[in-house]
Amino acid sequence: xxxxxxxxxxxxxxxxxxxxxxxxxxxxxxxxxxxxxxxxxxxxxxxxxxxxxxxxxxxxxxxxxxxxxxxxxxxxxxxxxxxxxxxxxxxxxxxxxxxxxxxxxxxxxxxxxxxxxxxxxxxxxxxxxxxxxxxxxxxxxxxxxxxxxxxxxxxxxxxxxxxxxxxxxxxxxxxxxxxxxxxxxxxxxxxxxxxxxxxxxxxxxxxxxxxxxxxxxxxxxxxxxxxxxxxxxxxxxxxxxxxxxxxxxxxxxxxxxxxxxxxxxxxxxxxxxxxxxxxxxxxxxxxxxxx
Numbered sequence: 001x002x003x004x005x006x007x008x009x010x011x012x013x014x015x016x017x018x019x020x021x022x023x024x025x026x027x028x029x030x031x032x033x034x035x036x037x038x039x040x041x042x043x044x045x046x047x048x049x050x051x052x053x054x055x056x057x058x059x060x061x062x063x064x065x066x067x068x069x070x071x072x073x074x075x076x077x078x079x080x081x082x083x084x085x086x087x088x089x090x091x092x093x094x095x096x097x098x099x100x101x102x103x104x105x106x107x108x109x110x111x112x113x114x115x116x117x118x119x120x121x122x123x124x125x126x127x128x129x130x131x132x133x134x135x136x137x138x139x140x141x142x143x144x145x146x147x148x149x150x151x152x153x154x155x156x157x158x159x160x161x162x163x164x165x166x167x168x169x170x171x172x173x174x175x176x177x178x179x180x181x182x183x184x185x186x187x188x189x190x191x192x193x194x195x196x197x198x199x200x201x202x203x204x205x206x207x208x209x210x211x212x213x214x215x216x217x218x219x220x221x222x223x224x225x226x227x228x229x230x231x232x233x234x235x236x237x238x239x240x241x242x243x244x245x246x247x248x249x250x251x252x253x254x255x256x257x258x259x260x261x262x263x264x265x266x267x268x269x270x271x272x273x274x275x276x277x278x279x280x281x282x283x284x285x286x287x288x289x290x291x
Contacts, residue, residue, distance in 0.1 A: 006030040010042035018045045020061075022053035022076075027061045036132070040065035050074055057081050059103065062088045069112065080106055082126065082133075095119055102136045102155075104128040111141045114164075120150025120171075127156040135160050135180070143187075149173055154181045156201065163187060170194050177204045179223065185209070189232070200226050202246060205233075206257075215239055224248050228257035236260050238276075240268035240291075247275040255280035267291055 001021060005028035009015055018040075027039040040048075041064045048062060052074035059081035062068055065088045073080075077096045082103035085093070091112035095102075097119050104126040107113055116137070125136040135157025137145075143164045147154070149171035159165055160183040168182075174194045179201035182188060189209045197216040202223035205213070211232035215222075217239050223246035227233055236255075242265075245254040255263075256279040263277060264287040277283055 002026060004028060004039050006037045006039055007041050007043075008039060009045065013044045016044055016046045016067075018048050020048065020050050020054075022051040024050070024054065025056070025058055027058045027063070029060045029063065036064070038063040038065070040068060043067060046070065047072070050077070052076055055079065057084050059083055060086070062086075062090070065089065079103070082106070082128065083108065085110060095122075097121065100124065102126065104136060105132065105134040105138065106136045107140045107142075108134045108138055109140070114141060114143045116142055116145050118145065118147045118151060120148040122151050123153075125153070125155030125158045127158075137162060143167065145169070147171055147174070152176070154178060156180055157183065159185055161185075172196055175199070177201060179203060180206070182206075182208055198241075199223075202226060202248075202252075203228055205230060217241065220244060222246060222254050224252040224254060225257050226254065227260065231259045234259060234261045236263050238263060238265045238269070240266040242266075242269065243271070243273055245273045245276040245278075247278065251279065253278040253280070255283060258282060261285065263287070265289055 002023050003026040030037045038060050044067050047070040049072040053076050056079040061084045063083050063086045069089050069091045073096050075096050079101040083105040085107050086105045087109040093113050098121050101124040127135045137159050138157050139161045142162050145168045153176045156178040157180045160180045163186050165185045166187040172194045176199045181204045184207045186209050193216050195216045198220045200222045204226045207229035213233045221244035247253050253275050262285040267289040268291050
């Protein structure tokens with residue numbers, strides 16, 4: 001079987017386990033009268049197991065599967081599709097060691113998954129800006145996340161609107177934190193940024209609970225308003241590797257909307273980039289080295 005339509009078990013109360021073969025490639029979704037009905041919507045299925053050999057978990061596979069608390073993913077999985085577990089009732093999730101691509105909205109709206117390990121093989125955390133989209137882990141109940149060494153990019157909106165996220169371990173070798181990566185993670189009061197990070201996207205730590213922030217020694221660029229709405233970070237040491245301060249066509253700048261009061265540029269920096277402290281209305285002191 002390759003395709004299953006929407007609500008194919010709607011109203012059934014007896015089927016609590018479903019085994020999906022490796023040939024499975026499409027989970028039906030039907031939009032009607034402003035509502036979206038997915039494959040397991042209205043079913044009583046509690047556990048879904050995918051056959052070993054399947055490489056792609058189709059988009060929307062467990063979307064709105066409110067009775068489903070457990071999913072078994074084989075080692076063969078390379079891609080987990082968009083909205084695959086969106087608004088499901090999964091209570092835990094073990095990502096296969098070889099998975100490479102995680103779709104947008106993957107666990108959006110899930111309230112049961114509290115801990116997650118992101119395998120070293122992950123190269124893509126997708127994002128879609130419009131309705132029924134979102135970042136890979138956006139708007140979930142995650143509390144603790146470990147990102148394994150080998151991952152190089154945290155995708156846009158990856159953990160946006162995860163208000164319970166209070167602990168995340170990021171590996172050395174990570175290069176980029178994309179825009180809105182931790183937006184609205186209000187419980188996140190502390191984070192260790194790997195020394196290898198070269199780029200931090202706009203609003204990456206906006207409205208977080210961070211109380212302090214140590215910027216990595218290899219950091220080159222910070223986009224606009226990366227600390228927007230944060231009230232805890234008062235001091236920043238800008239490393240000598242820094243070459244670009246974000247500025248948008250709307251006049252938004254790197255420290256605009258932050259609570260930073262003092263900025264120190266590291267000894268060895270030769271050029272203070274354009275717009276570095278532009279519209280940084282809370283900054284009252286700046287230290288510029290002799291270099």
